[in-house]
Amino acid sequence: MSLLEAKGIKKIYKTRNGGVPVEALKHVDLTVEKGEFVAIMGESGSGKTTLLNILAALDRPTEGTVVLDGMDLGAVKNAAVARFRRDNLGYVFQEFNLLDTFSLGDNICLPLVLAGKKPKEMKKRLDALAQPLGIADLLKKYPFEVSGGQKQRAAVARALITQPRIILADEPTGALDSRSSDELLALFGQVNRAGQTILMVTHSTRAASRASRVLFLRDGTVIHQIRRDGRTDQEMYQRISDALTLLANGGDRK
Amino acid sequence: MKIGFYPRLAADGMRKNARLYVPYLIACVMMVAVYYILHFLGHSGVMDGMPGGNTAETLMQLGTFVMTLFGTLFLFYTQSALIKGRKKEFGLYSILGMNRFNLGRILFFETLIVWVVSVAGGLAAGITLSGLAKAGFAKMVGSAARSAVLVPAGSVAWTAGTFSFIFLLILLNSLRQVGFSSPIELVRAEKAGEKPPKSNWFVGILGFLTLGAGYFIALRIKQPMSALLWFFAAVILIIIGTYLLLVAGSVIFCRLLQKNKRYYYRTNHFVSVSSMAFRMKRNGAGLASICILLTMILVMLSSTAALYAGADECLDLRYPNEIGAFACKYGYDEGLESLGEKLDADLKQAAMEHGAAITNNATFYEWSISGYFDDGRLDVTLNSLTDMAFIDYDKVAQILFIDRDVYNRVFGCSEEVGPGEALVGTAKKIPIGDTITVGDVSFRVTKRIDDRVDEIDPSARISASPGIFLIVDDVNEVAKHYIKYADFNGEPMLAWFWHCRFDTGLAPQQQEALARTLDELLDEELEPYDFDNRYCESHEGERGDFVGTFGGLLFLGMLLSLIFLASCAIIMYYKQVSEGFEDQARFGIMQKVGMTKEEIRRSVDSQMLTVFLIPILFACVHLLAVLPVVMKLLMLFGLFDIPLLLTAAGICVLVCGAVYAGIYRLTSNAYYRIVS
Ligand SMILES: Nc1ncnc2c1ncn2[C@@H]1O[C@H](COP(=O)(O)OP(=O)(O)O)[C@@H](O)[C@H]1O
Numbered sequence: 001m002s003l004l005e006a007k008g009i010k011k012i013y014k015t016r017n018g019g020v021p022v023e024a025l026k027h028v029d030l031t032v033e034k035g036e037f038v039a040i041m042g043e044s045g046s047g048k049t050t051l052l053n054i055l056a057a058l059d060r061p062t063e064g065t066v067v068l069d070g071m072d073l074g075a076v077k078n079a080a081v082a083r084f085r086r087d088n089l090g091y092v093f094q095e096f097n098l099l100d101t102f103s104l105g106d107n108i109c110l111p112l113v114l115a116g117k118k119p120k121e122m123k124k125r126l127d128a129l130a131q132p133l134g135i136a137d138l139l140k141k142y143p144f145e146v147s148g149g150q151k152q153r154a155a156v157a158r159a160l161i162t163q164p165r166i167i168l169a170d171e172p173t174g175a176l177d178s179r180s181s182d183e184l185l186a187l188f189g190q191v192n193r194a195g196q197t198i199l200m201v202t203h204s205t206r207a208a209s210r211a212s213r214v215l216f217l218r219d220g221t222v223i224h225q226i227r228r229d230g231r232t233d234q235e236m237y238q239r240i241s242d243a244l245t246l247l248a249n250g251g252d253r254k
Numbered sequence: 255m256k257i258g259f260y261p262r263l264a265a266d267g268m269r270k271n272a273r274l275y276v277p278y279l280i281a282c283v284m285m286v287a288v289y290y291i292l293h294f295l296g297h298s299g300v301m302d303g304m305p306g307g308n309t310a311e312t313l314m315q316l317g318t319f320v321m322t323l324f325g326t327l328f329l330f331y332t333q334s335a336l337i338k339g340r341k342k343e344f345g346l347y348s349i350l351g352m353n354r355f356n357l358g359r360i361l362f363f364e365t366l367i368v369w370v371v372s373v374a375g376g377l378a379a380g381i382t383l384s385g386l387a388k389a390g391f392a393k394m395v396g397s398a399a400r401s402a403v404l405v406p407a408g409s410v411a412w413t414a415g416t417f418s419f420i421f422l423l424i425l426l427n428s429l430r431q432v433g434f435s436s437p438i439e440l441v442r443a444e445k446a447g448e449k450p451p452k453s454n455w456f457v458g459i460l461g462f463l464t465l466g467a468g469y470f471i472a473l474r475i476k477q478p479m480s481a482l483l484w485f486f487a488a489v490i491l492i493i494i495g496t497y498l499l500l501v502a503g504s505v506i507f508c509r510l511l512q513k514n515k516r517y518y519y520r521t522n523h524f525v526s527v528s529s530m531a532f533r534m535k536r537n538g539a540g541l542a543s544i545c546i547l548l549t550m551i552l553v554m555l556s557s558t559a560a561l562y563a564g565a566d567e568c569l570d571l572r573y574p575n576e577i578g579a580f581a582c583k584y585g586y587d588e589g590l591e592s593l594g595e596k597l598d599a600d601l602k603q604a605a606m607e608h609g610a611a612i613t614n615n616a617t618f619y620e621w622s623i624s625g626y627f628d629d630g631r632l633d634v635t636l637n638s639l640t641d642m643a644f645i646d647y648d649k650v651a652q653i654l655f656i657d658r659d660v661y662n663r664v665f666g667c668s669e670e671v672g673p674g675e676a677l678v679g680t681a682k683k684i685p686i687g688d689t690i691t692v693g694d695v696s697f698r699v700t701k702r703i704d705d706r707v708d709e710i711d712p713s714a715r716i717s718a719s720p721g722i723f724l725i726v727d728d729v730n731e732v733a734k735h736y737i738k739y740a741d742f743n744g745e746p747m748l749a750w751f752w753h754c755r756f757d758t759g760l761a762p763q764q765q766e767a768l769a770r771t772l773d774e775l776l777d778e779e780l781e782p783y784d785f786d787n788r789y790c791e792s793h794e795g796e797r798g799d800f801v802g803t804f805g806g807l808l809f810l811g812m813l814l815s816l817i818f819l820a821s822c823a824i825i826m827y828y829k830q831v832s833e834g835f836e837d838q839a840r841f842g843i844m845q846k847v848g849m850t851k852e853e854i855r856r857s858v859d860s861q862m863l864t865v866f867l868i869p870i871l872f873a874c875v876h877l878l879a880v881l882p883v884v885m886k887l888l889m890l891f892g893l894f895d896i897p898l899l900l901t902a903a904g905i906c907v908l909v910c911g912a913v914y915a916g917i918y919r920l921t922s923n924a925y926y927r928i929v930s
């Protein structure tokens with residue numbers, strides 16, 4: 001059985017003051033196997049964030065079902081959604097979304113504190129993560145004192161520390177310079193090889209070329225898909241670029 | 255009519271920030287209205303003819319002055335809070351190509367609008383309410399108010415003038431604030447990364463010590479009048495201590511909690527404690543201001559309310575009988591004793607002709623001499639009194655000699671006092687040993703009669719310098735010892751005091767009339783003798799002055815409390831709104847990270863409650879610390895009723911607490927509306 005199975009997802013945003021409803025997602029079917037590294041690409045407004053939010057239970061679909069590891073997200077009660085997300089999902093945001101009132105260390109530990117873990121256990125997990133992420137020396141610092149790349153690494157650490165079933169990332173490299181982006185992608189590759197499932201929305205061909213599978217979204221549907229099938233990053237990069245050019249020229253090759 | 259570009263821009267800016275400007279305008283209107291009312295009551299002569307009107311007028315004039323000072327401070331505070339909130343907008347304007355001059359024009363029109371609204375609105379409200387205020391005041395002092403509402407041009411002009419000047423200062427200040435910042439600074443003002451709060455142990459400990467010192471001094475003050483300077487020192491120390499402690503101490507406290515891992519890393523504490531540290535760093539000063547305002551309100555209201563409620567008690571103490579006459583002459587004279595007897599007989603005769611049935615009569619004389627009293631010894635030499643500037647005022651005492659026979663007769667006793675002996679009584683706790691020496695004569699103290707002093711002179715407790723009564727054998731012989739002492743003007747220090755008090759059973763108005771008649775009689779009879787002082791008063795005649803004074807104090811206290819409360823409300827409101835905007839983003843993140851709405855709400859509630867409770871708790875402790883001094887001050891007015899003051903304080907705490915809780919509810923609703 002797949003780790004994540006989304007079937008027939010449709011999302012219509014009703015604007016508040018009687019405007020035209022927006023159909024952000026038409027019909028999306030998506031399955032993610034354990035250990036996969038999936039990238040989702042698409043133009044601005046194609047529904048990437050909407051899809052990710054639905055998969056992360058931050059939002060509910062108008063139609064369709066999402067099943068994570070055998071659990072139907074639609075069946076989780078509203079009040080329990082936050083807890084469910086905390087225990088099962090790791091979310092990495094484009095804007096880091098670190099709390100400025102916490103040191104990096106406390107930011108990373110926040111989900112564990114919410115889960116009621118013991119300080120000792122927290123320290124163990126934190127140390128195990130901080131070392132490979134290269135932020136061991138920064139744990140006492142506050143977000144405004146460190147660089148964007150360092151903030152993003154802390155955000156990744158926060159997503160990983162609960163040992164979630166799947167990591168969801170929305171343009172995690174969007175706010176980073178190219179060097180920090182490369183570092184972050186290397187990091188994703190590393191945790192993926194260690195068995196972590198990752199689903200990442202990105203604009204960057206470079207970022208997508210690290211994935212094991214790339215989905216292309218347009219107007220609320222998946223219009224194309226590329227599998228790595230043993231290709232190198234370089235070859236992936238080439239294929240993605242070709243696909244993007246083709247799609248930009250209006251091609252619709254499903 | 256076409257409205258200019260800049261006025262429109264200014265008006266638009268204010269409309270967009272209505273959330274901030276509406277409360278500001280309301281506060282401005284209130285300040286102007288209260289200023290006008292105080293000026294109206296204090297300067298226009300509406301209180302002429304009311305009982306105690308003159309005292310009340312002076313009080314209101316004082317109130318006008320306090321309003322000017324406080325209004326300036328407070329409007330400055332709010333204005334800078336407003337400008338801070340709009341720096342981003344101004345930055346945007348300047349990036350869009352406006353120079354400082356253009357920005358200045360916007361600010362000018364903005365201040366102009368605020369000025370027009372507050373002065374016009376405030377005057378309108380003030381004029382409408384002034385009639386009501388006058389009637390309310392008249393009711394409090396128990397007199398009828400003249401019904402015509404008059405609008406004195408002087409008060410209108412003063413009010414408009416004062417606030418025009420304040421707004422001019424405010425305009426200059428905001429021009430300075432915007433003018434000195436570069437556009438980039440303006441845009442960034444809001445977003446600048448905030449440094450984490452650091453424990454400042456030095457400031458924290460300093461605050462703790464300052465507050466402690468303030469309390470210590472306040473609690474040690476014995477005589478508020480002579481220690482007025484100390485009292486001010488205590489007040490200032492308490493204020494400074496509150497600021498330092500709330501700004502630094504609270505952060506230290508949060509940091510200590512964060513160090514305690516078992517406490518800190520709990521769902522309920524984690525978010526609360528860390529955001530409290532930031533909250534206190536930003537809001538410590540605001541909380542301290544709220545705390546000080548609350549303390550002022552509590553002290554002001556409880557003392558004036560106690561005085562007002564105890565007015566009759568004070569009056570009874572000061573004027574124990576319906577009629578009281580007094581005469582005093584410096585120097586020794588053989589004929590005084592028989593003069594006293596004649597006066598007594600004539601006054602009573604006149605009173606009876608007035609239809610009085612004389613009861614509770616006490617007529618007696620005493621010889622008085624003042625000096626520096628220390629260690630059971632009264633020094634009456636010139637030096638001791640000319641060096642007044644350097645001496646302890648608490649030790650300036652007045653010795654009052656009363657003849658044993660007079661004492662026994664008038665106060666119904668049968669005391670034995672031999673030559674060289676004395677019965678000693680005093681209303682203040684003055685240590686006196688076995689002997690007491692007055693000048694160069696010593697007396698053996700055979701008995702203390704402290705419990706009878708109230709009967710001899712009920713106001714002995716009120717007088718600033720302690721009076722010591724000595725009941726002696728043959729008082730005139732004793733007095734002769736002191737003829738030789740003279741003060742630095744060469745005047746004799748020995749004085750003859752004569753008292754005559756009695757009840758009449760007459761109606762209040764007749765008592766007043768009788769007192770006037772007797773006063774004239776006294777004048778007439780004492781004319782040839784060159785007396786230094788003489789008067790006859792009635793209990794009823796003085797009531798108006800008492801009630802007027804105390805009513806005026808309470809009225810002023812209530813008006814100022816109203817303004818202080820409104821200021822508290824504004825400070826809290828701005829705090830909540832600015833925190834609301836800051837926390838909005840934070841809560842979004844927390845939800846995404848996996849905090850349930852429930853958990854967030856719980857943590858916010860506990861933080862808000864703490865922030866809400868801190869000022870009022872501190873204010874209550876402050877109140878407790880200064881209550882003893884307040885009590886002593888009230889004693890100067892003749893109020894000795896400690897339970898009454900405590901009751902008044904208790905009620906004030908409850909009422910203020912309730913109003914404060916109401917304000918808190920309203921302002922925290924503003925907060926919740928923003929974050930959700
Ligand atoms: N909360 C919302 N309310 C209404 N419309 C929305 C909302 N969020 C997104 N949309 C619309 O849905 C479409 C998809 O948005 P989004 O998922 O954010 O795209 P992407 O992340 O690919 O740029 C857009 O047309 C956007 O305007």
Ligand SMILES: [Mg+2]
Pocket residue numbers: 048049050
């Ligand atoms: Mg997006």
